[in-house]
Amino acid sequence: MPVPVNRFAPYRVLSLRLNPLYNAGSPAWPIESNVKQRQSRRQRNAPTISDVAREAGVSPMTVSRVINGEDNVRAKTRETVDAAIKSLGYTPNSAARSLAGGAQIKIGLLHSNLNASYLSAFLIGALEQSSRYNIQLVVEHCDVALNAEAVAARMLSGGVEAMLLPPPLSDLPTVLEVLENSDTPAVLIASEQPRSNISVVKIDDYQAAYEMTRHIASLGHKRIGFITGDCGQQVSQRRLEGYRQALKDSGLPVADELIEEGIFTYRSGLNAAEGLLNLKRPPSAIFACNDEMAAATISVAQRRGLDVPRDLTVCGFDDTALATTIWPELTTIHQPVVDMSRAAVDLLVKKVRAMRAGEAEQGQQVQLDFTLIRRRSDAPPRT
Amino acid sequence: MPVPVNRFAPYRVLSLRLNPLYNAGSPAWPIESNVKQRQSRRQRNAPTISDVAREAGVSPMTVSRVINGEDNVRAKTRETVDAAIKSLGYTPNSAARSLAGGAQIKIGLLHSNLNASYLSAFLIGALEQSSRYNIQLVVEHCDVALNAEAVAARMLSGGVEAMLLPPPLSDLPTVLEVLENSDTPAVLIASEQPRSNISVVKIDDYQAAYEMTRHIASLGHKRIGFITGDCGQQVSQRRLEGYRQALKDSGLPVADELIEEGIFTYRSGLNAAEGLLNLKRPPSAIFACNDEMAAATISVAQRRGLDVPRDLTVCGFDDTALATTIWPELTTIHQPVVDMSRAAVDLLVKKVRAMRAGEAEQGQQVQLDFTLIRRRSDAPPRT
DNA sequence: CTGAAAGCGCTTACAG
DNA sequence: CTGAAAGCGCTTACAG
Known part of the structure; x- marks a missing residue:
């Protein structure tokens, strides 16, 4: 105190x-x-290293060696110092150690166009691990189209040693280029292809979309519509593949007219849902690639007098707050966002420490478990 | 590196x-x-304070003053320094700051049932100021009914020196009691009554509701429905008063049947909107006390075949992400949430520093400006 | 309103 | 194996 x-x-x-x-x-x-x-x-x-040194009758330098476990100290000296440390109840001041030793890691977290629920969960996980490891977390916002590279570059020149990139930045080539050119370690969330300095934290999007589609099919639906995510993000492609494979494995035809393109926004979901429901033979179920687009689909359905889930099954992806805000609550895929950002910080810490120790370390890929959460928005088709 | x-x-x-x-x-x-x-x-x-000082042509001391938000710096000087900071991408080294400045302040942020958009904006503001002042921010979640006091107490015993409470916790007597009994400085967001150690950051909720109601009336609406917030929160009462006064000042009668109770959730908005639209003489406009309930109202209206805003005007409050997510986009009151949490951290820092310096300081009340944002959900009534 | 000096508590880089 | 010196990047306490 x-x-x-x-x-x-x-x-x-x-x-x-x-x-x-x-x-x-x-x-x-x-x-x-x-x-x-x-x-x-x-x-x-609190006692300092000098207090201990005086007590033990040695120089601060020797005390420093003892507390750092270096082996070039005489056993006898070490004992004296240990005794002094104990008797004074000395604990090294970590701020001083970081400052003198250059130890503190500075991690940058750059975000853009991320929906609020996802972002807050992500921040919470990152904050938690940062305070645990005494990491300095630098959070910045940028605009994908406008200044993403510029902001990233500024962060690096400001001393950020490693970067944390949630989507959609994790798939933005210009930003990745900045990182690679500067050999900055990074963790991409929900992307692909770990590279030398770049690791990835994700769930199995293919499998998640596969399971959701199988789930819908198992309810008896034959025509299952699909609203894709932004085609600039790799997850969108993988989810689409999972959907396609699940249809095949369920013995259902893959009809292109049942696939509408979205870009993860509510607005795009509105358009996609209109397209799907305007079909001559509209689907009896729609699986949207995130909760926002699923919510939009429900809204369109309701405006047309369709009851969800009686007349139309609607499922989402992510399990953000929106999933339980709207009515009916969404059946969706739960992504463990807090754990993902914790895991990402862990990877970055390991990587930076390895680099400082002069060890090379390849980028890794960490895959966490998703869960299919069944709520109120799905039902068997109306015969 | x-x-x-x-x-x-x-x-x-x-x-x-x-x-x-x-x-x-x-x-x-x-x-x-x-x-x-x-x-x-x-x-x-990484650039240091001296680099910035050289760039700006001032002493490191002046830079230090700027980054610490001290007010004894000429505006012109401050600008030059800010520019230098930006151009170099400077971030202060937190280890050096703690070492030089003595102990790091630990601030607790406890949240509960806060909608995700509000929370993420709130976190971003708090994070920003925390890193600016080298504060350790401890973020925890609790359940209002279950364990709020317990979690608050645990945070205090864990070394948290000051607390930041967004709604609805800012109005929860049990938690406030814990704070007062332990003489812990705190800032309540959107509450009332600053006390000795407790400050408040808010907007003028009365005036905001007043202006919105006047705005709706000025479009020509005679029957304006109102969906209240949770009656356990003081803002709800104040917004209701603003609505009432505005009706009076517009020469409109205040009809109790036009006031429905909500609790700030989408679900409660659904029920309230049903009630209002089931009236024998339903309102031609509905003003909901937050965006979630306004979104629910739009959904109910659309399900009934009403066009918003042609057949029904719907306005919200808060201007969270949801306001621009849905269609039509909401006319709403913008609360500067990021600024509010920044201001709250500022107050806490000042208070803790004052306490450490042995100065007494009364709790303050800071009121920020709101803005009425007109989008697509309001129109004159259909004659 | 601004700056020069001293110091926070430790470690690095040297020299013995 | 040990220590004296310098320095990490900031802030406090003064002085003007």
């Missing part, structure tokens, strides 16, 4: 502010009153 | 390790080879 000074009686204040002076070697009485004594800046009265 | 040195081609190494020396004033060629040049200890090539 550093300075809540005022909460204590005056003698506490004295002990806090004057003792350090005495310790620093000034006499117990004033020498010259015209020599202004600068106030001590000592903030806490 | 401390040690990855060996991973770079030689010229990279040179630029990494030698530049700092040149910057430090050594000549471009060796002077005396027998005068051994001590190697730089510079660990990263």
